Amino acid sequence: MTKRIPLALVGVGKIARDQHIPSIAGGADFELAAAVSRHGKVDGVDNFENFDAFLTARPDVKVVSLCTPPEVRFDMAKKAIAAGRDVLMEKPPATTLGEAEALSALAAEAGVTLFATWHSRFALGVEPARLWLSDKTIKTVSIVWKEDVRRWHPGQAWIWEPGGFGVFDPGINALSILTAVVPGPILVERSTLEFPENKKQPIAASIAMRTVDGAPVSAEFDWRQEGPQTWDITIETDQGLLRLSKGGSELYIGDALHTAGPDREYAGIYERFGALIRARESDTDYQPLRLVADSFLCGERKVVASFED
Amino acid sequence: MTKRIPLALVGVGKIARDQHIPSIAGGADFELAAAVSRHGKVDGVDNFENFDAFLTARPDVKVVSLCTPPEVRFDMAKKAIAAGRDVLMEKPPATTLGEAEALSALAAEAGVTLFATWHSRFALGVEPARLWLSDKTIKTVSIVWKEDVRRWHPGQAWIWEPGGFGVFDPGINALSILTAVVPGPILVERSTLEFPENKKQPIAASIAMRTVDGAPVSAEFDWRQEGPQTWDITIETDQGLLRLSKGGSELYIGDALHTAGPDREYAGIYERFGALIRARESDTDYQPLRLVADSFLCGERKVVASFED
Numbered sequence: 001m002t003k004r005i006p007l008a009l010v011g012v013g014k015i016a017r018d019q020h021i022p023s024i025a026g027g028a029d030f031e032l033a034a035a036v037s038r039h040g041k042v043d044g045v046d047n048f049e050n051f052d053a054f055l056t057a058r059p060d061v062k063v064v065s066l067c068t069p070p071e072v073r074f075d076m077a078k079k080a081i082a083a084g085r086d087v088l089m090e091k092p093p094a095t096t097l098g099e100a101e102a103l104s105a106l107a108a109e110a111g112v113t114l115f116a117t118w119h120s121r122f123a124l125g126v127e128p129a130r131l132w133l134s135d136k137t138i139k140t141v142s143i144v145w146k147e148d149v150r151r152w153h154p155g156q157a158w159i160w161e162p163g164g165f166g167v168f169d170p171g172i173n174a175l176s177i178l179t180a181v182v183p184g185p186i187l188v189e190r191s192t193l194e195f196p197e198n199k200k201q202p203i204a205a206s207i208a209m210r211t212v213d214g215a216p217v218s219a220e221f222d223w224r225q226e227g228p229q230t231w232d233i234t235i236e237t238d239q240g241l242l243r244l245s246k247g248g249s250e251l252y253i254g255d256a257l258h259t260a261g262p263d264r265e266y267a268g269i270y271e272r273f274g275a276l277i278r279a280r281e282s283d284t285d286y287q288p289l290r291l292v293a294d295s296f297l298c299g300e301r302k303v304v305a306s307f308e309d
Numbered sequence: 310m311t312k313r314i315p316l317a318l319v320g321v322g323k324i325a326r327d328q329h330i331p332s333i334a335g336g337a338d339f340e341l342a343a344a345v346s347r348h349g350k351v352d353g354v355d356n357f358e359n360f361d362a363f364l365t366a367r368p369d370v371k372v373v374s375l376c377t378p379p380e381v382r383f384d385m386a387k388k389a390i391a392a393g394r395d396v397l398m399e400k401p402p403a404t405t406l407g408e409a410e411a412l413s414a415l416a417a418e419a420g421v422t423l424f425a426t427w428h429s430r431f432a433l434g435v436e437p438a439r440l441w442l443s444d445k446t447i448k449t450v451s452i453v454w455k456e457d458v459r460r461w462h463p464g465q466a467w468i469w470e471p472g473g474f475g476v477f478d479p480g481i482n483a484l485s486i487l488t489a490v491v492p493g494p495i496l497v498e499r500s501t502l503e504f505p506e507n508k509k510q511p512i513a514a515s516i517a518m519r520t521v522d523g524a525p526v527s528a529e530f531d532w533r534q535e536g537p538q539t540w541d542i543t544i545e546t547d548q549g550l551l552r553l554s555k556g557g558s559e560l561y562i563g564d565a566l567h568t569a570g571p572d573r574e575y576a577g578i579y580e581r582f583g584a585l586i587r588a589r590e591s592d593t594d595y596q597p598l599r600l601v602a603d604s605f606l607c608g609e610r611k612v613v614a615s616f617e618d
Contacts, residue, residue, distance in 0.1 A: 099496050
């Protein structure tokens with residue numbers, strides 16, 4: 001086995017503890033050498049409260065994984081790139097397309113690897129869905145992504161602030177799968193955004209899109225879903241129906257279950273990051289963020305009932 | 310003199326009559342051979358009501374200029390590119406970034422010239438401003454773009470619809486100058502969008518941006534300005550002040566008038582289009598549209614008084 005690459009985790013919150021730390025430990029490519037966080041600490045590694053202090057103190061740690069909320073990601077990524085580090089970014093990569101594209105340009109100039117991750121693209125059903133669709137003609141796509149914000153985002157006030165994207169925070173996961181499995185660009189035609197009277201970001205959205213060949217693509221996002229949660233993408237083709245269920249982790253072709261199994265999205269992310277670093281390549285596909293920006297740009301705003309979370 | 314290239318004008322409305330037709334006639338590169346419009350006709354040329362009919366009937370007209378409202382631009386541009394025509398697009402190039410980027414990809418694939426125009430970039434002061442700024446350090450940028458929508462957009466209901474961009478329709482002109490004269494990407498930090506109670510698009514916007522080096526850039530857009538109209542960009546540098554006034558047509562360095570003269574924005578557009586066609590190149594810089602999309606994406610919405618236009 002080759003030597004593991006020392007990596008620093010930046011932002012030690014829920015997603016870092018639930019997903020990143022176990023996936024780094026369970027993979028073959030990286031070892032957690034440092035953590036940077038104002039609040040959290042990771043046992044057994046070098047802990048820093050300040051990102052600049054980390055960059056100065058640990059020049060040997062050439063790889064950083066940014067798991068902070070998106071509003072501080074740009075400045076950290078910019079500093080990391082300037083310091084010659086390879087960078088992995090949690091989703092969404094930035095709060096604006098401008099920031100995201102500027103980071104790509106900076107990384108290319110500095111010759112470092114930049115990986116803008118979309119964890120849902122590593123759900124088990126996604127790659128077989130892409131392969132199955134590659135020789136079919138798509139007739140319609142229907143996305144239904146409805147979950148309970150109180151259950152999945154307790155205490156995360158930033159999701160309701162400008163730049164937090166509201167219901168597009170989970171919705172962008174669906175859009176990341178959509179753009180991975182359907183060939184060619186997806187275009188937003190119109191959208192309706194529902195803003196609770198007391199919130200700055202939408203709690204629900206209805207988006208009409210189309211493939212570049214004109215097939216209709218609809219998406220229904222809602223954060224008010226109690227009881228069973230729905231993360232489904234249904235694609236009608238000239239050769240039958242495909243359905244990605246449970247966030248992409250189950251793939252059905254027609255009525256038959258084609259692929260399913262235990263979640264390994266973040267394991268897949270770190271395997272891909274290792275491969276990108278070895279190949280000295282970047283992977284920065286901002287299509288999901290562009291679809292969100294276009295949905296806001298041409299969206300019609302509706303004010304709905306106040307919401308307490 | 311070389312032979313003029315036959316060109317078709319698509320969308321015979323106010324901007325076509327006020328600007329495109331005289332600029333085509335006054336330039337050296339093109340001759341107006343056909344017009345396509347459901348309503349308007351141009352004397353002395355072949356008139357069509359239907360774009361498909363034009364494409365079939367006039368294969369000899371290899372160049373089209375699209376002056377329709379943006380919501381129908383994508384389909385026409387796509388058809389024109391597929392038919393091997395070189396395409397000029399009025400601003401904004403499309404209603405979404407997705408459409409704009411898809412057109413660039415299609416044009417590259419088809420090997421035709423695509424020119425996404427920003428007429429304000431051809432205002433007299435813009436190029437000398439870019440040159441003067443190129444060896445200065447920018448400290449701050451302040452944009453004030455305030456005009457009377459009733460005066461400039463009488464009867465244009467589409468500007469208030471989703472995809473019409475509201476006050477960003479003139480504001481994008483300022484952003485097109487900004488991105489032409491300031492080197493490197495401009496990033497949106499936050500914005501406030503004022504929506505009249507009875508309108509679907511903002512009537513005013515306040516945008517906080519920064520250069521990639523961190524210099525603050527502010528923009529104030531307002532469509533409620535009666536009396537004198539304001540289209541100013543003021544840039545403070547380490548070597549003094551630059552001001553572009555009257556939409557870029559007057560350039561001041563310090564207090565001294567540096568460049569001014571009669572408007573020839575659209576003459577410049579057609580000269581550039583001719584040069585692009587001869588070089589078999591495209592010019593599609595979507596930064597101004599990206600700044601609008603990012604302003605909507607991370608914007609805070611405020612409802613203001615109803616507005617009757």
